[in-house]
Amino acid sequence: MNAAAGIGLVAAIVVIIVAATSIRVVFQFQRGVLFRLGRVVAVREPGLNFIIPVIDQMKKVSMRIITMPIQSQGIITRDNVSVDISAVAYFRVVDARKSVVAIENVHAAIDQIAQTTLRKVVGQHTLDQALAETDAINADIRQILDTTTLEWGVEVTLVELKDIQLPDSMKRAMARQAEAEREKRAKIIAAEGESLAAAALGEASDTMMAHPLALQLRNLQTLVELGVDKNTTVVFPAPLMSAISDISGFFARESAAASAQAPQTPSNGSAAVLDGPAVLASGTTR
Template sequence: MEVLIVLLVVVAVLAVLALAMAVKIVKQYEQGVLFRFGRLVGTRDPGLRFIIPFVDVLHRVSLRIVTMPIQSQGIITRDNVSVDVSAVAYFRVTDAVKSVIAVENVHAAINQIAQTTLRKVVGQHTLDETLSETDRINLDIREILDVATVEWGVQVTLVELKDIQLPDTMKRAMARQAEAEREKRAKIINAEGESLAAAALGDASDTMMAHPLALQLRNLQSLVEIAVDKNSTVVFPAPLMSTIGELGSFLARETAAATLSPAPPADLTKTIPGPTPNGVPESV
């Protein structure tokens, strides 16, 4: 009797273990791939699933988007500049059967091909293109990965360059280039300002030449602005150019008058004062 009870207990334990091994749960974001005696049977949808212990093997494959960092790669660009570039890739499994049968470890395979593709694509561009055209480089990498991983049942949804490390010498050279570019823009802006100011001053001078009193009014306005500070002494000169012009006109008139009028003849009967004994001027 005791032997029978022990046998029943052993059978019950084995039944419980077999039931535990036969029951499988496939989560909502997963899909099961079932093998029976090593041969593919099919897929299993999410939910509670039963398999035959020691006969069936169920592989659960996640269908969620996977974030995979691509470690930094030492790359030489097309213009022979050494840079370290790291990126990040996003992919998801679209065919669970292919992801299990076509490749041994889909995550390791995608990681390796992503590294080689990153080196290949970045090496075809110059440093300036790598820094400024990251969107085009990301698209090229994703397209190459899609072609390579379609046979694995994987779709690469996005690839982004994450970090670009430059040598210290290149950083200093780029800093000097940026400073020179800013100085060039500053000089161009200064020259444009001088040109506009000169044009405005030319228009103002034409207006003042047409209206002479405008210069005097401007001088008075400047005097009012300076006179706000009562602690300063203001020396306000007369308009220099107008003064020189008036002086030149005066000298020209005097010279013309002296040239046109002859000198008067000498009067012999003119009384020339001279010393006399009586102190009376002597007539000649």
């Protein structure tokens, strides 16, 4: 009786051990690659799965997107500038069977090929292109990686250049270039302003020539602006002084013309002075 109970206890323990070793739980973000006597027989979906102990083995593969930093690489660009560039790659397994069977360590393989591809692609561009056309470089790196990694059951979803380190001498040269570019823009803007100001002054001078009093009004406005600060010095612009002399000459000429046109009293039968043909006392006209 005791022997039967012992055998039953041993059998129960064996069953428990077998059940424990035959149960496999695959999480939602995983797939289970099932090997039976060394051969791949199936890819198990998430949930509770049973295997044959000793005969079957299950390799769990994560299907989530993995972030992999690409360490800084010393690269010589096409215009012979040495730069250090680091990047980051995002990839995920799309075929669990290939990722286990086709390559031994998919993470290490992608890390190595990403480094070499980064050096190759950036080396085909100049420094200005590497700084300005990062989107195109990222797309080229991703395309090259996808061509290789799809055979391993892995898809590269995104590649981004993270940091670009330039030599100090190149930084100073780029700073001088940027300063010269700013100075060029400043000079061009100043020249355009002078051109517009000259055109506006030309139109103003044409208007003043057509209306002489406009210049006098402008001179008076200038005197008013000078008087705002309670300045005791009075400035008379040269055009105003010439205008005063012109006005004085005008009055002098008018006075002389008025004196010349005044009628004179005839004496000794002489003819009167008139604005027209001389009329003699006899009435005849010469």
